[in-house]
Amino acid sequence: MxxxxxxxxxxxxxxxxxxxxxxxxxxxxxxxxxxxxxxxxxxxxxxxxxxxxxxxxxxxxxxxxxxxxxxxxxxxxxxxxxxxxxxxxxxxxxxxxxxxxxxxxxxxxxxxxxxxxxxxxxxxxKKAEAWLSRNAIIVTALNPLIGYVEGSKLVKESSERDVFIREIAMEKAEAGVLRHKDELRPITPEEIERALKDLRNLTEGGIVG
Known part of the structure; x- marks a missing residue:
C-alpha cells in the first residue's frame, strides 16, 4: 500500500x-x-x-x-x-x-x-511597465545614490502627490536638492536615469548598494 x-x-x-x-x-x-x-x-x-x-x-x-x-x-x-x-x-x-x-x-x-x-x-x-513605474520598489535602485531614508521620503511624496517616483527624483535632481548619501554632493539627472535604466537587477538576489 x-x-x-x-x-x-x-x-x-x-x-x-x-x-x-x-x-x-x-x-x-x-x-x-x-x-x-x-x-x-x-x-x-x-x-x-x-x-x-x-x-x-x-x-x-x-x-x-x-x-x-x-x-x-x-x-x-x-x-x-x-x-x-x-x-x-x-x-x-x-x-x-x-x-x-x-x-x-x-x-x-x-x-x-x-x-x-x-x-x-x-x-x-505596456501594462507591465505602467505597473512598474508606479511601484515603490523602483526606489530600491536609487538607494546606492540617495540612501534608504531619502528613498523612503520619495515613496511617501509619490503617494501623497500621486506622481511617479522617477518624476519626483528627476524633479529634485534638476533642482539640485537631491544629494548623494556618501559624497554629500548634488545628484545629477543623468545619474538618476542610469540608475533607473535597467530595473531587472531588482529581480536578482542580494542587497543593492
Missing part, C-alpha cells in the same frame, strides 16, 4: 503546484479594465456572457478543476489504503481505479493547458 500512497501523494503535490500556476495565470490576465492585465491569453471560447469581447481564462480554470479532481482522488486513495486489516486490503479496486484516473486526468489537462493556453500567452509589456 505504501508505494501506491506515495505515488498518489506525488501526483497530489504536482496537482497543487499546477493549481498555483493556473491561479497565477488567472490573476495576471485579469482585466483588461480593472485587473492586472500583464499577460494576454489566447481566446478559446467566445467572450463573457455579461462582458462582450472579454477573454476568460477558461483553460486555467479547466486546469484548476482538473487538479481539484486529482486531489480528491488522492484523498480516496489515502482513505482506502488505511482501511486494510492486517495483511488484507479489500479496497484495492478503488485504489487502482483512482490512480489510473489521476494519471489520465492529469495528462489530458496538462496537454490541453499547454497547447491551448501556455503556447499562446503574450506579455502586455
Amino acid at each position: 505504501a508505494d501506491m500512497v506515495d505515488f498518489s501523494a506525488s501526483l497530489r503535490t504536482l496537482a497543487i503546484t499546477l493549481t498555483r500556476i493556473a491561479n497565477d495565470f488567472r490573476l495576471l490576465s485579469s482585466g483588461p479594465s480593472t485587473g492586472l492585465d500583464e499577460i494576454r491569453l489566447p481566446p478559446v471560447q467566445p467572450g463573457s456572457s455579461i462582458m462582450p469581447g472579454k477573454v476568460n481564462p477558461v483553460m486555467a480554470e479547466m486546469l484548476n478543476m482538473a487538479m481539484f479532481h486529482v486531489i480528491g482522488c488522492d484523498a480516496t486513495v489515502a482513505l482506502a489504503s488505511q482501511a486494510g486489516q492486517l495483511e488484507l486490503n479489500v479496497m484495492m479496486p478503488v485504489i487502482a481505479h483512482h490512480l489510473f484516473e489521476m494519471m489520465q486526468v492529469m495528462i489530458g489537462a496538462i496537454s490541453a493547458f499547454t497547447m491551448k493556453c501556455v503556447q499562446g500567452v503574450q506579455a502586455n509589456r
